[in-house]
Amino acid sequence: MNEARAEAQLQNWAGGRLQPGVSLRQCRPTRRRVWRDRRNTALIILGVVITLIPVVMILYQITSKGIRTMDWEFLTSSMPLSFRREGGGFLNALVGTLIMVGLATAVSVPLGIMAAVYLVEYGKGNWLARLIRFFSDVMTGVPSVFVGLFVYTALVVNFGFGALMGAASLAIIMMPIIVRSTEEMLKLVPGELKDASYGLGAAKWQTVTKVVLPSAAPGIVTGVMLAVARAAGETAPLILTALGSYQLTARLWDQPISALTLAIFDGARNPFAAGQARAWAGALELLLIVLIFTIVARVMASRSRFKR
Amino acid sequence: MKEQAPDTQAMNSPVASSEATSGGTRVYAQEVAPPVTLSVAGVSEEGRATGSPAEPPVFSVRNLSVYYGKNLALKDVNMDIRPRRITAIIGPSGCGKSTLIRCFNRMNELIPGARVEGEVLYHGENIYAPGVDPVVVRRHIGMVFQRPNPFPKSIYENVAFGARINGYKGDMDELVERSLRRAALWDEVKNQLKKSALDLSGGQQQRLCIARAIAVEPDVILMDEPASALDPIATTRIEDLMQELKQDYSIVIVTHNMQQAARVSDETAFLYTEVDEATSARWGILVEFGPTSRIFTKPLDKRTEDYVSGRFG
Ligand SMILES: Nc1ncnc2c1ncn2[C@@H]1O[C@H](COP(=O)(O)OP(=O)(O)O)[C@@H](O)[C@H]1O
Ligand SMILES: [Mg+2]
Secondary structure (H helix, E strand, O other), rough: HHHHHHHHHHOOOOOOOOOOOHHHHOOOOOOOHHHHHHHHHHHHHHHHHHHHHHHHHHHHHEEEEEEOOOOOHHHHHHOOOOOOOOOOOOOOHHHHHHHHHHHHHHHHHHHHHHHHHHHHHHHOOOOOHHHHHHHHHHHHHHHHHHHHHHHHHHHHHHHOOOOHHHHHHHHHHHHHHHHHHHHHHHHOHHHHHHHHHHHHHOOOOHHHHHHHHHHHHHHHHHHHHHHHHHOOOOOOHHHHHEEEOOOOOOOOOOOEOOOHHHHHHHHHHOOHHHHHHHHHHHHHHOOOHHHHHHHHHHHHHOOOOOOO | OOOOOHHHHHOOOOOOHHHHHHHHOOOOOOOOOOOOOOOOOOOOHHHOOOOOOOOOOOOEEEEEEEEEEEEEEEEEEEEEOOOOEEEEEOOOOOOOOHHHHHHOOOOOHHOEEEEEEEEEOOOEEOOOOOOOOOHHHHHHHHOOOOOOOOOEEEEHHHHHHHHOOOOOOOOHHHHHHHHHHHHHOHHHHOOOOOHHHHHHHHHHHHHHHHHHHHHOOOOOEEEEEEOOOHHHHHHHHHHHHHHHOOOEEEEEEEEEOOHHHHHHHEEEEEEEEEEOOOOOEEEEEEEEEEHHHHHHHEOOOOOHHHHHHHOOO
């Protein structure tokens, strides 16, 4: 009688339920549950694999094709004057990328961080904060070629192509990414830490510079890295602002300048094997630069931070 | 109660003052300094005697009310905090203990929508007067919080923080050591000052927070349930430390632990929640304030008696 009731109870619950007189071993997960568990695990793994396939293929292609042409000469010399000719390299493009991304970073990082600090610590919900947030959101969604067009009409038409124009377009692209990612990181800083700082008689700006920003630094660095990687990979806005060039130059204005992405684009769309080979090597070079930059930034961020 | 009440207290002492008529059953039993009998190990009677009754109060709270937005959170509090004593604020949770203690160093201002009415006189000067900078107030009145909140920096940098931002010109190493010694933490951390403060145990972190507060050489230390997140041993250490510290500092401590209040404090304030039946709005009031020994043995108010005897409500 009692056992029958226990049995009946067990039926009502998937896998059975512990009752007086029922051993734990009798309560087994049902076959259905075990099967579902395996199926879901398999689906998740499948998802991960599918996501990884294109990434791995891109990395493999770039590395295997790029490495053939990537040598000391490629790294240290500029474009030959014809796509047909072998030899030469992308030094001019590398210099252009470093100058333009460097300038854009130097401008957009401090401005972006200051804007984010304003959003979180000063403006909160006021109209200026809402305006900044709105424009940041819109700007992150704007196709980068529009940014290029904007800089073209606003600056290039008057001052000509050049590194400064390219840097300006890259900075415009980086800024909203930095603002929004920094804002999210600043919001994560515990209020308790700010309280501790204020409780010691710190003024607001001291709390921001000595407590809030250092605590959020690792996250901010991650956001900056994303923005830099994005800028280093931009092509369309540079076509309209830096134009591209075969010459090695470090001039900031009055002269078109190349960038790795521009040189890759140029090399890849011409029909000559030598030019295409250089494009692959350029892609590998760009990939390595972004990778090295990412690693260095990560290491720096983790050095400056204490583990929780 | 052999001593004479000083003028400032005669005003609202004892039971039947003008407040009693306006506020109904509220009682301000500010009797004069206790020849307290609660014995606390390791504390000399001289330690207690330093805050002589003739000494003017560190804080005089006058008709203090606090609002969060439109909601009244604390209504019409009046009390005097004596120098170099430990004043405990007890009461059920949500009655406004934290709200009250945050009024003493203007921390409430950091909460959007919080508004303070009335006065908090610090050595006779209203800290809410126009022209008083809250930053300056907080430099004199330190605070230790409920959850240990060390900065994610080294132990050394945590202690040095307040001094650095306040432009301390002296020997920083010496200040850090002195503060850590004062907080009874030096021996445990002297060989690892460069280590992250977050690697310390909860109790050590809380003592570090006390060291950090002491390092700016404040006059008063406010502690909001400083031991509530700690285990009993760490709690005992904090309590011992408070006894040490009260020789130099005035201490106000919030606690929901009545035994703790009875063990450590010289005076106790009991806060309670009043409910408006019609609107079911609730706010905190100061029910009774006096020497700890009396609050716990001969409370004047029924609610205090119910609370301290564990019959709540
Ligand atoms: N930041 C805040 N915003 C709005 N209301 C608050 C805030 N902090 C506290 N309160 C309200 O004030 C009352 C007292 O809270 P608090 O001072 O924290 O009580 P206690 O510390 O005694 O538990 C509570 O009703 C609480 O809801
Ligand atoms: Mg509280």
